[in-house]
Amino acid sequence: MSKFTISRRGLLKSTAIAGVGIAAPTILTSRAWGYTNEPTGGTVTFGFNVPQTGAYADEGADELRAYQLAVEHINGEGDGGMLNTFSSKALRGNGVNGKKVVFVTGDTQTKSDAARASAKRMIEKDGAVMITGGSSSGVAIAVQGLCQDAGVIFMAGLTHSNDTTGKDKRANGFRHFFNTEMSGAALGPVLEKEFGKDRVAYHLTADYTWGWSQEGSIKKYSEDLGWQTQAAVRTPLGAGDFSQYITPVLNSGADVLVLNHYGRDMVNSLTQAVQFGLRDKVVNGKDFAIVVPLYSRLMAQGAGENVKGIYGSTNWHWSLQDEGSKAFVSSFGKKYGFPPSQAAHTTYCQALLYADAAQRAGTFRPSGVGAAMEGFKFDGLGNGPTEYRAEDHQCFKDVLVVKGKENPTSKFDVLEVVEITPRAQVEYPASLLGGELGPYNDGA
Amino acid sequence: MGRNTTPKQDYLLLIGFSAAVFAAPFILTPVGAGYPDLLQKFAIFGIFALGFNILFGLTGYLSFGHAAFLGVGSYAAVWTFKLFSMNPILALIVATVIGGAFSVIIGFISLRRSGIYFSILTLALAQMSYNMAYSVLTPITNGETGLQLAQSDPRILDAALGRDYGAVLPSSDLFGIHMNGYPGYYFCAVIFIACFFLSMRIFRSPFGMMLRAVKSNQNRMSYTGLNVRPYTLAAFVISGMFAGLAGGLLAVTDPLAGAERMQWTASGEVVLMTILGGAGTLLGPVIGAGVIKYFENIFSAFNEGVLMQVFDFLPAFLQHAMVSVSSLFVGEGWHLTLGALFMVIVIFLPGGLMEGFNRLRTLGSRVLRRHVDDPEVPDPVERAPGPAE
Amino acid sequence: MDDILLQILNGLDKGGAYALIALGLTIIFGTLGVVNFAHGALFMLGAFCAVAVKSLLGFEKVALDPTKLTAWGTPVEIRTPYIEAWFGDFGAQMLNFSVPISIIIAIPVMLLIGIIMERGLIRHFYKRPHADQILVTFGLAIVLQEIVKSQFGANPIPQPAPEIAKGMVDFGAMIGLQAGGVVYPAWRLIYFLFSLFVIAAVFSFLQFTTFGMVVRAGMADRETVGLLGIDIDRRFTIVFGIAAVVAGLAGVMYTPILSPDYNMGMDFLVLSFVVVVVGGMGSLPGAVVAGFLLGIVQSFASMNEVKSIIPGIDQIIIYLIAVVVLLVRPRGLMGRKGVMEQ
Secondary structure (H helix, E strand, O other): OOOHHHHHHHHHHHHHHHOOOOOOHHHHHHHOOOEEEEEEEOOOEEEEEEEEOOOHHHHHHHHHHHHHHHHHHHHHOOOOHHHHHHOOOOOOOEEOOOEEEEEEEEEEOOOOOHHHHHHHHHHOOOOOEEEEEEOOOOHHHHHHHHHHHHHEEEEOOOOOOOOEEEEEEOOEEEEEEHHHHHHHHHHHHHHHHHHOOOEEEEEEEOOOHHHHHHHEEEEEEHHHHHOOEEEEEEEEEOOOOHHHHHHHHHHHOOEEEEEEOOOOHHHHHHHHEEEEEOOOOOEEEEEEEEEEOOOOHHHHHHHHHHHOEEEEEOOOOOOOOHHHHHHHHHHHHHHHHHOHHHHHHHHHHHHHHHHHHHHHHHHOOOOHHHHOOOOEEOOOOOOOOOEEEOOOOOEEEEEEEEEOOOOOOOOOOOOOEEEEEOHHHOOOHHHHHOOOOOOOOOOO | OOOOOHHHHHHHHHHHHHHHHHHHHHEEEEEEEEHHHHHHHHHHHHHHHHHHHHHHHHOOOOOOOHHHHHHHHHHHHHHHHHOOOHHHHHHHHHHHHHHHHHHHHHHHHHHHOOHHHHHHHHHHHHHHHHHHHHHOOOOOOOHHHHHHOOOOOOOHHHHOOOOOOOOOOOOOOOOEEOOOOHHHHHHHHHHHHHHHHHHHHHHHOOOHHHHHHHHHHHHHHOOOOOOOHHHHHHHHHHHHHHHHHHHHHHHHHHEEEEEHOHHHHHHHHHHHHHHOOOOOOHHHHHHHHHHHHHHHHHHHHHHHHHHHHHOOOHHHHHHHHHHHHHOOOOOHHHOOOOOOOOHHHHHHHHHHHHHHHHHHHHHHHHHHOOOOOOOOOOOOOOOOOOOOO | OHHHHHOOOOEEEHHHHHHHHHHHHHHHHHHHOOOOOOOOHHHHHHHHHHHHHHHHHOEEEEEEEEEEEEEOEEEEEEEEHHHHHHHOOHHHHHHHOHHHHHHHHHHHHHHHHHHHHHHHHHHHHHOHHHHHHHHHHOOOOOOOOHHHHHHHOOOOOOOOOOHOOOOOEHHHOOOOOOOOOOOOOEHHHHHHHHHHHHHHHHHHHHHHHHHHHHHHHHHHHHHHHHHOOOOOOHHHHHHHHHHHHHHHHHHHHHHHOOOOOOOHHHHHHHHHHHHHHHOOOOOOOHHHHHHEEEEEHHHHOOOHHHHHHOOHHHHHHHHHHHHHHHHHHHOOOOOOOOOOOO
């Protein structure tokens, strides 16, 4: 059985390399061995699996808006958005591989079980060839595993944990978003410049895998600078009131507080840390500093004026002035009346990147699309020159270090970009995070 | 307590039930639910609710922590896959036994109290399990990510039998039949029917009568010199084993076990399923489970595009109006529909959906002047009197 | 020492919130015999009273500035709250004090919501099994949440405290310790005092008014009170309204501590049931004592010194206490026999 699989893979690879030019063998192979949900009619179905209920519902809604926009652009409707600035010109605004893109949606509820059930519905009932979306790493890893089993491609949405393209990576899964390792690498130099080498840090960490991963990377890069880590305290997810964790910081002698929290936890812990006067405190003769390693503009709005002057990192921000970002913000803003979030940006890019890879491969077969995506270098999608690394299916691109804006001009204008950390500085060897991609699964 | 049922009627019900379960892929396709994953969920959560009903429907003890057994069952099954074999039978046995063992512990502690004190004890113990599984116990449970299979798992028994899964992740299989898709559903369906039969036997047995007696008046039972604790504990453990089995099946059809399966909202869900369908009735919990899972998976998937198609037959302006009104209730608004449904059912049908069916049946037989012998509609069973106030 | 004092303050603060929510819940239990799963939603509605008041006060005049364009090519909007445009500094102050103002608005609003809920729904469930009560109130909670979500979105919405209460108070110096050791946010101290005030008000209302006497009599023996010819139903309506107001006020005042979102009620629902049961069903003092007790214990369990001995203890301590209390004292700390034991 396994031998047979290997030989089939070998054959597929060679046909993929042979490309569209030699059409006959491609048709033959696809007839001989179909793949999951091979589209037969004039349309191809994408599955958009986003949180529509629960704490990340607004982020999910923004992802869905971006997906709808991406589908319009791929099908040649609207103003084309980032297709106009995208370095690959394979997509011509007539769908993908001559098929019009349609989509189905589902609710992940930010729960692994619900997300998998929703993705399964898309695969088993609606015939989706690709699943994308999500707003947490637990969900992303769960759905990625499912897509690997089912033989469809998974284009991860907002997931920041190292594990998605590290320990738990899968051949059928691809991630455009950055991760905790890159956040640490990008923040390190900025923290040094702003706060110096002689600092004592105190971590509050959400007590689950992403939190630990984030804490680990900030520790690693800040201790390299010469910072000390005074304590790293785990807080329960969804604690609400963090006062019992914040008061010990007051007299601890630490002069930096790192909040390894995301979403509502981040909003609450930051609001409360500022309430306890930490932002205005002076310790060891230095101004006390608060750092939020992963910023989300949508969530920062929830913390209001408490974000002012607080440093963090982010995947993308709508105030960027490159051509791609400008095209995307203009296209999105015209349609919806407000700027897109980083979640919207990463999901829009993922939809486009998948469509482009399928077009270039001339098939929707996961191994074919994957081969087209692996090592693919592109530009014009808002993050500068970017590469989908073949070894772990992780995008490598510049990382933004941002700061809460002191004088916002609108309610969307809460962050300002402090530094664009170049890609070279955040790159790491794929072996660092472990894991096995394994072979592609094309399903049946 | 309803009328007595004859064994013949019971067997008719069982045959009808089995036929419906086996034909479900065809029956449910027109309403959009005829695909393997959702059918599996119907069967699995049906088992979960059947078990819960043995405790709550018969004894009136309202447990708010039953999801803990579901979660433990899943973890046990996945660990069995990882350590021993991908054979689902072994995993299910282990899941049921571990679920039962865990429920012995929690039941022994919680059943020292009754009423809401019992409910809070089960809730507290289950929440403790959930919180630990999410964080401190990550080495065992893999925390937020959930426990997954890995290629490097030992699988001692499979290795001893010389089974090699090659370079791909294995999936559970029953002597070569993979447990996803329709084979997985029929595997669940067989167990589901067996559980239904078991639950029916318990309902009709002297043990079941004893449990009902506990519900109607525990004090009187105690005055007769009978110690009711062993009976309630037995009911608790049986329902815990059903939950463990359901958790195991979740892992068999989809080998991933996450901590959120144990959260109080999951415990609350099975309570809602049972009450919605009709606590204390045989079929009610199964129907309640089906309705809730249907809403979760199908209503949540309606987006504007789908709605536009649904209302395609209307003139354009009416179409847009209908779409904007109805989109409040589907897609991201599916919770609203579910909440409203809970209220409507409980306000107008105090006995849950089963009461609705029974009323329809009575009405139907009155109109038609003949006895409708549709095994799908069960006998106007024991609408159990609620717990005394 | 300072750390311990700080944790006690944290505990009192948290306990104040727990006690207020549990108080309303236990009143409904005790008097009406209803298991109210919508109580968390009432807390959430209170918090959204503050959000609504702030957005009403901050209703903005939108002027377009055609000389400047946004990134997506539409003219920049210049937004000024009407209240500032009309009243100048006074208007700005009104906005600044939106949370305290919300309290005044929230009392009649929550009373009305409570009365409508009782008259329209809860009343018909007095004689129904608890299971039915759970299903209907849970359904109601979901419906209320979804309505709020469709109006305000799912993201938390910041509600800052008034400028004057944003600072820190040197609590240590006030009680004669070294200055600077125990400083605490003013708003949290206000929250604690406020919760004491509301608790005292509810107790004296039940203790010293005829109305309260009848209600207490109704809690003890509803049928006899009815036989005396007293219209207990009308009073029960008002009792439910009061419980809603207490939950709502807890929510309004909590907004500067926890930015409200539509799901916040569910987070407090389980907790408030645990508090009520630990305190003992049907006991108002029990609910208050249990609220403060659990708040303080939770704070201490979160200290690094404790967590280093028992990892993760802060995640389960509330439930652990609940289990221990219920096993040692069958009816919680101060529960009465026969309430909700069936």
